Amino acid sequence: MTEAAAGSGPQRIDLPYRLFGRARGVAPGLHRAVGTGLNGAFLRHGSILEVPDARRIDVRASITDPFGGLKVRRFENRARIDVFVVLDLSGSMAFGRAGGDRDPIADLCSAIAHAAIRSQDRFGMLAAGPKPRQDLAMRATRRAGLPDEIWRRTSGEIGDGRGVAGLIEMLDELPQRRALVFVVSDFLMPIADVEELLSRLWRHDVAPIVVRSSAVETRLPRFGLVETRDLETGRRRVILMRRSLREAWLVHARERRAALDRVFRRYGRPAFDLVDRFDPDAFVDHLLSGGG
Structure with missing residues (x-):
């Protein structure tokens, strides 16, 4: 299924995505x-x-x-339809993306671009954190070499700053005609901001992708000093991890994920969890089960 070797470039994957409802167009x-x-x-x-x-x-x-x-x-x-990636590049998206053999965000975005071209569709992208990233914005297109271009553009783009105001602002650049929109974010923002982001996409078919790191969810130490850093503000903090705090941390992570699920189902589809690396087989299974 995957043609590219680790670290050598974008992965060539045929993704079985589909638009909920009927498309409108003559192409x-x-x-x-x-x-x-x-x-x-x-x-x-x-x-x-x-x-x-x-x-x-x-x-x-x-x-x-x-x-x-x-x-x-x-x-x-x-x-044909237009397929867009709406990419969150706020500071918190940097966690876990530096130093690996492959950038999971670049792998995901280039795989979606490749699948769109193979399906005779057009691919476009919007990216922003607190401010719009016009250098990464791309109108819907089918031009040659697109997956490689997307992979190069997004590799190492770890983001900075706090909030997604710029991303919400850029949503006005999406076409009026119904498109399939993959929203790629860690969604580490107030639920009200998540709802505002997704509600602005009401005319489109929304497929959320939650970027997560196992380091902050399943690989926490049971006891010891842990240094944390807010990637959006740069603020550092040292905490004493103990059993009760670890359990409370994990409960909070599960409760927040459940709250996000309720929002996702209200505005679009169930979300795909992108944990640590891009797993093409897991993504295909998610799409086949109705997630995209």
């Missing part, structure tokens, strides 16, 4: 769309008065028509 593609067309599954027969196209005449159906009318085949419409 031929693979997604079920509103209306009838020429490139989809057979729907029904109709009168040639409805579709005056002699190329679609079904001789057998016309002969057996008791009213002697000419019957034409009508097919399901299939159209």
Whole structure:
């Protein structure tokens, strides 16, 4: 499934994503769309008065028509869609991304770009933290070499600053027509900000991706001094980790994840957890189960 070796470039993966509901558009593609067309599954027969196209005449159906009318085949419409990545580059997204063999964010974004091109769709990207990152913004396109370009652009872009005000501001640059939007973030922000971010995407099909690190959830020490640093403010703090604090920390992480799940289901789909590295097989399973 994966063609690129570790560290050598973007991973080439065919992702089975789909748009919830029918697409709207006239450009031929693979997604079920509103209306009838020429490139989809057979729907029904109709009168040639409805579709005056002699190329679609079904001789057998016309002969057996008791009213002697000419019957034409009508097919399901299939159209392309736009696929976007909306990437959070606030400071907290830097955690766990430095020093590894591969950047999980770059692997994810380039894999989505590759899958979009392979599916005859267009790929675009918006990225921001507190301020918009116009240098990483990309309008929907199908140009050659796109996955490699996305991989180079996002590798090592660990972000800085606090908040996602810039990301919310950039959402106005998305097209009016319904698109599939992968929102990539650690979502370490107030729930109210999460709701504002997702509610601004109401016209689109939203697929959240939660970037997480096992170091702060499952690999906490049971006892000892632990130095923490807020990646958005730079503030450092030393705490004494003990059993009760560790358990409270883990309970808080589970409760916050459950709260996020409720928001995600209200505004879009179940989220995919990107933990430490990009696992293409796990992502494919998530998409096949209805997550994208």
